[in-house]
Amino acid sequence: MKTLKMYEASDKMVTLMRDNYHLLQTLESFGIHLGFGDKTVKEMCEENNVDTYTFLAVVNYTINGHSDFNDDAQLDVRTLLHYLEASHTYFLDYQLPTIRKKLGDCLDSDNALGQLIMKFFDDYAREIQRHMRYEEKTLFPYVEALLNGEAKKNYNVDTFSKHHESTDRVLIELKLMVIKYLPSDGKTNNKLMAALYDIYNNEEWLRNHANVEDYIFTPAIRRLENQLKQDKVTRNISTMVNKSGNDNNDMLSDREREVIVSLVQGMSNKEIADHLCISVNTVITHRRNIARKLQIHSPAGLTVYAIVNGLVDISSVKL
Numbered sequence: 001m002k003t004l005k006m007y008e009a010s011d012k013m014v015t016l017m018r019d020n021y022h023l024l025q026t027l028e029s030f031g032i033h034l035g036f037g038d039k040t041v042k043e044m045c046e047e048n049n050v051d052t053y054t055f056l057a058v059v060n061y062t063i064n065g066h067s068d069f070n071d072d073a074q075l076d077v078r079t080l081l082h083y084l085e086a087s088h089t090y091f092l093d094y095q096l097p098t099i100r101k102k103l104g105d106c107l108d109s110d111n112a113l114g115q116l117i118m119k120f121f122d123d124y125a126r127e128i129q130r131h132m133r134y135e136e137k138t139l140f141p142y143v144e145a146l147l148n149g150e151a152k153k154n155y156n157v158d159t160f161s162k163h164h165e166s167t168d169r170v171l172i173e174l175k176l177m178v179i180k181y182l183p184s185d186g187k188t189n190n191k192l193m194a195a196l197y198d199i200y201n202n203e204e205w206l207r208n209h210a211n212v213e214d215y216i217f218t219p220a221i222r223r224l225e226n227q228l229k230q231d232k233v234t235r236n237i238s239t240m241v242n243k244s245g246n247d248n249n250d251m252l253s254d255r256e257r258e259v260i261v262s263l264v265q266g267m268s269n270k271e272i273a274d275h276l277c278i279s280v281n282t283v284i285t286h287r288r289n290i291a292r293k294l295q296i297h298s299p300a301g302l303t304v305y306a307i308v309n310g311l312v313d314i315s316s317v318k319l
Contacts, residue, residue, distance in 0.1 A: 004064045009042035009052050016041060020063055025205070029086040030055055030079075051076035057216060058083065062208050075220045081143050084217065087209055088132045095205075096125050099198045106191035120174055128206075135160075146224045149231070157221040161214070171203045251293045257311055259286045263299060264306045 007016050013036045017023060027033075032048045032055075045052040054076045100121060107114035139160050142152060178196055252260075255276070262272040269287075273280045291297050296305055306312045 006060050006064065007041065007056060009040065009045075009056065011041050013039055013041050013044045016059065020059075022201075022204075023059060023062060025087075025090060026059065026062060029083050029090060030058075031082070031086065051079040054079040054083075058212055061212065061216060065211075072219070073223065075216065077143060077217075077220050077224055078147055080212075080217050080220060081140060081147075084209075084213065085136070085140060088136060091202075091205070091209075092129055092132060095198075095202060096128070099195065099202065100125065102191065102195035102198060106195055117174070117177060120177065124171065124174065143221055143224075146221065146228060149228065151225070151228050151232075156225060157218055161218055171199055171206065175199045175203065252290065256286050256290050256293075259283060260290060260302055260306055261311050263287075264303050264312055 005019070013032075017027065030045075030048070030050050032044050032050060036044050039047075041056065042052045044050075045055050053074045057072070057075060058080075100118075103118065103121060107117060109115065138155070139157075142155055145152060175196065178192070178199070255278075258276055259272060262275055267275065269280050269283045272283045276283075290302075294302075294305060296302055303312075307314050
């Protein structure tokens with residue numbers, strides 16, 4: 001069984017690239033250029049304002065297929081976003097046109113099969129462009145808004161996941177079409193092999209790109225969404241603290257505070273009476289007095305009041 005190689009921040013960048021030449025474009029998409037001498041991964045990432053941990057997460061995933069990133073709070077979403085944006089630019093503006101030119105150079109434009117293959121490729125190019133432009137117009141701005149502390153009501157990362165289909169299927173079909181049916185004379189054989197080699201490489205590139213989105217980027221966005229929701233709860237509680245202060249809390253008797261804590265813990269009137277060694281009628285009287293003093297009549301309102309006034313700890317309350 002092959003031993004997985006997990007690269008670390010202290011490894012030389014040249015060693016990483018020497019062992020994994022297929023990561024050269026990944027390096028470029030992170031904004032890290034060649035000419036790094038003997039500098040470490042960490043040194044090169046810091047020089048180029050790239051989060052080292054996130055860079056290594058993508059690199060090690062691409063090499064080893066490790067995808068346990070659901071609870072990885074160290075991932076930097078902005079670094080991932082910039083990486084994916086640059087990857088789209090590379091594929092749409094350079095790689096697709098390059099493959100098309102190589103195919104065109106080795107296909108006879110007067111040959112019906114050659115024309116069909118070119119049409120097949122052009123249809124594929126339009127489809128993948130549509131796929132990536134959707135992400136650029138919808139998903140990426142949504143993530144930018146999350147990073148700025150803004151949440152949209154009608155969109156979330158699960159909506160994206162449900163519609164994130166594979167984009168390498170057509171390349172697989174194109175590859176098989178060329179291999180099975182396209183004859184080659186001696187003059188065009190080398191060009192055809194070069195085009196076919198690029199198709200193979202891009203099939204793998206697209207698979208890795210989609211997996212990074214599914215197994216690294218998507219969990220990171222989901223975690224950001226949950227954090228934003230929690231921050232909103234915290235802000236709302238802080239606002240209530242600022243508005244309420246301790247004036248109302250000072251109006252309550254010790255026994256009334258005990259009743260509130262018991263209610264927050266989910267006790268019934270009978271359970272509160274047994275717990276505090278008082279009658280049920282006395283509990284009801286305390287509850288009426290509490291509602292009158294605080295102008296709070298619901299269990300949820302009392303829960304928030306208890307949290308903001310320090311009667312219970314927020315970590316012990318199910319929000």
